[in-house]
Amino acid sequence: MTPIYLDHHATTPCEPQVVQAMLPYFTEVFGNAASRGHSWGFEAQAAVDLGRERVAAMIGASPSEVIFTSGATEANNLAILGALARQAKRHVITTAIEHRSVLDPMRELERRGFSLTVLPVDRDGRVTPEQLKAALRADTALVSVGLANNEIGTLQPIAAIGEICREAGVWLHADAAQASGCISLDVAALNVDLLSLSAHKCYGPKGIGALFVRRRARVSIEPLQYGGGHEKGLRSGTLPVPLIVGFGVAAEHSAKEADSGGARLARLRDALWEGLAAIGGVHRNSPSIQVLPHNLNVAFDGIDAELLLLELREFGLSTGSACSSANREPSHVLTAIGAPPRQSVRFGLGRSTTEADIRRVIQRFAEVVPFVRDRDHL
Numbered sequence: 001m002t003p004i005y006l007d008h009h010a011t012t013p014c015e016p017q018v019v020q021a022m023l024p025y026f027t028e029v030f031g032n033a034a035s036r037g038h039s040w041g042f043e044a045q046a047a048v049d050l051g052r053e054r055v056a057a058m059i060g061a062s063p064s065e066v067i068f069t070s071g072a073t074e075a076n077n078l079a080i081l082g083a084l085a086r087q088a089k090r091h092v093i094t095t096a097i098e099h100r101s102v103l104d105p106m107r108e109l110e111r112r113g114f115s116l117t118v119l120p121v122d123r124d125g126r127v128t129p130e131q132l133k134a135a136l137r138a139d140t141a142l143v144s145v146g147l148a149n150n151e152i153g154t155l156q157p158i159a160a161i162g163e164i165c166r167e168a169g170v171w172l173h174a175d176a177a178q179a180s181g182c183i184s185l186d187v188a189a190l191n192v193d194l195l196s197l198s199a200h201k202c203y204g205p206k207g208i209g210a211l212f213v214r215r216r217a218r219v220s221i222e223p224l225q226y227g228g229g230h231e232k233g234l235r236s237g238t239l240p241v242p243l244i245v246g247f248g249v250a251a252e253h254s255a256k257e258a259d260s261g262g263a264r265l266a267r268l269r270d271a272l273w274e275g276l277a278a279i280g281g282v283h284r285n286s287p288s289i290q291v292l293p294h295n296l297n298v299a300f301d302g303i304d305a306e307l308l309l310l311e312l313r314e315f316g317l318s319t320g321s322a323c324s325s326a327n328r329e330p331s332h333v334l335t336a337i338g339a340p341p342r343q344s345v346r347f348g349l350g351r352s353t354t355e356a357d358i359r360r361v362i363q364r365f366a367e368v369v370p371f372v373r374d375r376d377h378l
C-alpha cells in the first residue's frame with residue numbers, strides 16, 4: 001500500500017515547479033549576487049530581487065522589508081535577540097505554546113537580565129488581547145506571539161494584539177512559519193512589526209526563510225552574525241540564490257492557493273475528525289474554530305500514541321511526545337492546554353491529501369485503535 005504523508009506541519013515537499021525554477025541557479029546562473037562587476041553577478045542579483053518581491057507580495061510587504069534568513073528559527077532569533085540587543089526597555093512577553101525557536105531566545109534574554117512574562121493559554125491554546133494588555137508594563141519592549149501553532153493549529157488574535165501593542169509603543173513579532181501556504185497573510189491587517197517565515201512549510205526548499213521588518217516601526221535590529229554586510233547588514237553571508245528563487249515561486253503559488261486550498265483542506269480535516277470521533281474515546285486537542293485548516297490534533301483514551309503509530313506505519317504522523325524539536329520531551333503545547341501528550345496524534349494534511357486518503361486513515365484507525373486498546377489493557 002502506498003504510504004500517506006500526513007506530517008505537513010513538520011515539513012512540506014517542494015513543489016515540482018519550485019524545483020524546476022531552482023535548477024538553473026545551481027549550474028548555469030551560479031553567480032554570487034554580491035558580485036557587482038559582471039553579468040553572472042547581475043543575473044543572480046536579479047533572481048534575488050524577484051524572489052524578494054514574491055515573498056514580500058505573499059505577505060503584503062514591500063521588498064525592502066524582507067530579510068532572508070536560513071529559516072524561521074533564525075528569523076525568530078533575529079527578531080527577538082536582535083531587536084533587544086540595544087534596548088533600554090527590559091521586559092518581554094510571549095506565550096506558553098510558542099515554538100522552541102521563540103521560547104529559547106526568550107529564556108536567553110532572561111539569562112541576560114530581561115524580565116520575561118509567559119502568558120498562559122486557554123484550552124484552545126489561545127491568549128486574549130485583554131490578557132496581553134494586562135501584562136504590558138511601562139518597560140515592555142517586545143511581544144512575540146505565534147500566528148499559528150505548529151501542534152494544535154491555534155490561530156491567535158494577532159491583529160487585535162497588534163493594535164494594543166501599537167498603542168503602547170511596543171513591537172509585536174509573530175512567528176508565521178506554519179501559516180504561509182494555507183492561509184492568506186497581510187502584514188498591514190495583522191498589525192505586526194516583525195514576522196517570521198519559512199519556505200519549507202509552504203512547499204519551498206529547506207534552508208531558507210525570511211524576517212519581515214516593518215520599515216515604519218523603526219525596529220533597530222542588531223545582527224546575530226557579522227561579515228559581508230548582506231541583507232542590510234542584518235544577516236551577513238552569501239545569499240543562497242537557488243533557495244531564494246525556490247522560496248519566491250513557492251510564495252507566489254501559496255498566495256494564490258491559500259484561500260481555495262485552505263477551504264479544501266478544512267473540509268478534509270472535518271471529515272477526518274468526524275470519522276475518528278465515531279471510533280469513540282477520542283478527544284480533539286485542536287480548537288474547532290480559528291484554527292489552521294490542515295491541522296487536527298487528537299487524543300485517544302487509554303492508548304500510548306507511539307505504540308499506536310507503530311501499528312500504523314503506513315502513515316507519516318507525529319505524536320505529542322515527539323514534539324517539534326529534536327528532543328523527545330512531552331509536548332509543552334499539549335501540557336499547557338491540559339491535553340494528554342502521550343495519547344495524542346497530530347495530523348497535518350497537505351496539498352496532495354485526497355478524500356480517498358482520509359477514508360483510508362479513518363478505516364485503519366477504526367481497526368487499529370480498538371485492537372491496541374484491548375491488547376494494552378490485557
Ligand SMILES: Cc1ncc(COP(=O)(O)O)c(C=O)c1O
Binds near residue numbers: 074177200209
Ligand atoms: C511555528 C514554527 N516556528 C518555527 C519553526 C522553525 O522553522 P525552520 O525549520 O524554518 O527553522 C517551525 C518549524 O518546525 C515552526 O513550526
